[in-house]
Amino acid sequence: MPMKDHGPFLREIGDKYGEIFTLKFGRTYWVVLNSRRAVNELLVKRAAIYSSRGSHMAHSIISGEKRMLLMPYGDMWRRQRRVMHQLLNSSQKPVFRAFQDLESKALMADLLEKPERWYLSVARFSNSVIMSVVFGRRTALGDPDISALHRAQEEFVPFTMPGASLVDSFPVLANIPYLKGLQPWRRKGDEINRRTTSTFTRLMEDLKRRIDQGFANACFMTKLLESSAKKEDFTAEEMAYIAGTLIEAGTDTTRTSLLELVAGTAMYPEWIPRARAELDSVCGHNADRLPEFDDRDRLPMIKAAIKESVRWRPSTAQTGVPHALTAEDEFEGYHIPAGTIVTWNHWAISHSEAEYKNAEQFYPERFLDEDLDDIVKGHYGFGAGRRLCVGYNVAEGNLFIAIARLIYCFDIEQEFSHPVVVDKPFPVSAEVEPFKTIIKPRSEAHRRLIERECHSGVKFSSGAP
Numbered sequence: 001m002p003m004k005d006h007g008p009f010l011r012e013i014g015d016k017y018g019e020i021f022t023l024k025f026g027r028t029y030w031v032v033l034n035s036r037r038a039v040n041e042l043l044v045k046r047a048a049i050y051s052s053r054g055s056h057m058a059h060s061i062i063s064g065e066k067r068m069l070l071m072p073y074g075d076m077w078r079r080q081r082r083v084m085h086q087l088l089n090s091s092q093k094p095v096f097r098a099f100q101d102l103e104s105k106a107l108m109a110d111l112l113e114k115p116e117r118w119y120l121s122v123a124r125f126s127n128s129v130i131m132s133v134v135f136g137r138r139t140a141l142g143d144p145d146i147s148a149l150h151r152a153q154e155e156f157v158p159f160t161m162p163g164a165s166l167v168d169s170f171p172v173l174a175n176i177p178y179l180k181g182l183q184p185w186r187r188k189g190d191e192i193n194r195r196t197t198s199t200f201t202r203l204m205e206d207l208k209r210r211i212d213q214g215f216a217n218a219c220f221m222t223k224l225l226e227s228s229a230k231k232e233d234f235t236a237e238e239m240a241y242i243a244g245t246l247i248e249a250g251t252d253t254t255r256t257s258l259l260e261l262v263a264g265t266a267m268y269p270e271w272i273p274r275a276r277a278e279l280d281s282v283c284g285h286n287a288d289r290l291p292e293f294d295d296r297d298r299l300p301m302i303k304a305a306i307k308e309s310v311r312w313r314p315s316t317a318q319t320g321v322p323h324a325l326t327a328e329d330e331f332e333g334y335h336i337p338a339g340t341i342v343t344w345n346h347w348a349i350s351h352s353e354a355e356y357k358n359a360e361q362f363y364p365e366r367f368l369d370e371d372l373d374d375i376v377k378g379h380y381g382f383g384a385g386r387r388l389c390v391g392y393n394v395a396e397g398n399l400f401i402a403i404a405r406l407i408y409c410f411d412i413e414q415e416f417s418h419p420v421v422v423d424k425p426f427p428v429s430a431e432v433e434p435f436k437t438i439i440k441p442r443s444e445a446h447r448r449l450i451e452r453e454c455h456s457g458v459k460f461s462s463g464a465p
């Protein structure tokens with residue numbers, strides 16, 4: 001198995017073996033689902049037994065059993081999911097909207113002033129919304145804490161992939177006594193765990209310093225610290241991982257969806273005239289005002305583009321976030337033992353002509369149907385069943401406001417000397433330019449609109465003196 005770009009690799013196997021295939025690594029089975037039908041039948045309809053996780057290396061060692069994304073189905077997962085749900089459910093939309101509005105204005109201003117750093121501006125936007133809500137502080141371009149967070153994520157993700165670690169292929173090895181140095185994989189895992197814990201803890205300490213000095217903005221973590229002080233719900237390290245997980249899970253997914261949007265628009269601009277006609281009828285043909293959240297119902301093409309940016313060429317979770325089966329099961333002649341890892345081949349499904357007509361094309365119109373307002377329907381970009389992304393409401397708000405303003409204000413074109421590479425996912429690192437593109441204001445009037453409305457969003461107020 002390759003250590004990266006699993007999507008194209010498992011797609012090829014799927015093309016050969018069909019809707020469901022099994023891989024075996026040592027003593028561990030992986031079932032890979034290559035159709036929406038199979039995902040729905042197993043991960044959704046049988047969610048009661050298909051909702052655990054199974055990586056000892058990524059969960060127990062690298063994450064010290066504290067990263068909620070990787071937790072097995074059980075009490076700690078339920079408690080953390082409940083807390084996150086309180087922060088992220090749809091009733092919290094107004095809290096997020098204030099930050100999404102501000103940060104998307106900052107994004108427009110950054111794109112106007114530094115178009116060559118477009119991918120870094122997109123990464124900053126994606127991170128700053130969630131940092132503001134979780135830690136009450138904004139993110140600057142090039143913030144070293146954010147680079148450390150990206151690194152922490154880049155380090156654990158490969159270990160969730162098929163065959164990535166000896167101990168996951170032979171789980172019995174985890175029982176070997178650690179003290180005698182007989183678990184060589186632990187050296188690497190413990191090292192990553194130390195770095196990750198120190199990154200997450202540093203963010204918490206920074207917040208506590210701001211609280212002690214009396215200038216912390218109210219945010220999710222100030223509330224969690226207060227309630228946990230009363231009820232002792234979570235230890236300090238558990239809280240650091242809850243916050244870290246939210247930042248990780250909320251940042252890169254939004255970032256790569258926006259990269260897909262930019263790449264898709266540069267390559268397949270046919271959807272733009274219809275989207276612009278809607279935007280212009282709402283905000284004026286001559287850049288009268290920016291699109292706002294209240295315009296949603298009059299902008300169906302933007303809503304459709306959100307879903308297409310999550311479906312098309314998925315760079316995060318290319319082959320899903322693997323689930324684990326907690327009881328043995330039978331499905332259409334297959335016997336699936338308990339403990340099997342089951343994942344959905346998001347890259348293969350998204351590229352399949354059997355699933356989507358003109359699958360290779362960025363074509364938002366495919367989502368103009370009765371499910372338009374349900375962001376998780378029609379694709380498996382947000383996962384499935386009980387592990388479905390808990391942050392999809394936030395994702396929807398992030399993507400809506402950023403895409404609406406971007407498409408209203410800017411032209412996006414391919415740089416033909418460096419065409420977008422379409423046969424593999426974008427580089428994992430947020431600091432690497434994934435492809436070249438030309439982003440420029442649609443007109444002089446749109447430039448003036450950005451200068452008038454968006455420059456206020458660039459001025460930072462982190463709360464720090």
Ligand code: HEM
Nearest residue numbers: 069249250253254321382383384387388389390391394395
């Ligand atoms: C376009 C944006 C996003 C995409 C495509 C996305 C996608 C996903 C996927 C594929 C999963 C795994 C689902 C599964 O295992 O079935 C997931 C889980 C998760 N997501 Fe998102 N996500 C996005 C945004 C966000 C945001 C903004 C947040 C938080 C603010 C968030 C928080 C989480 C968390 C905490 C989990 C773990 C859920 C669990 O294991 O129970 N996500 N997301």
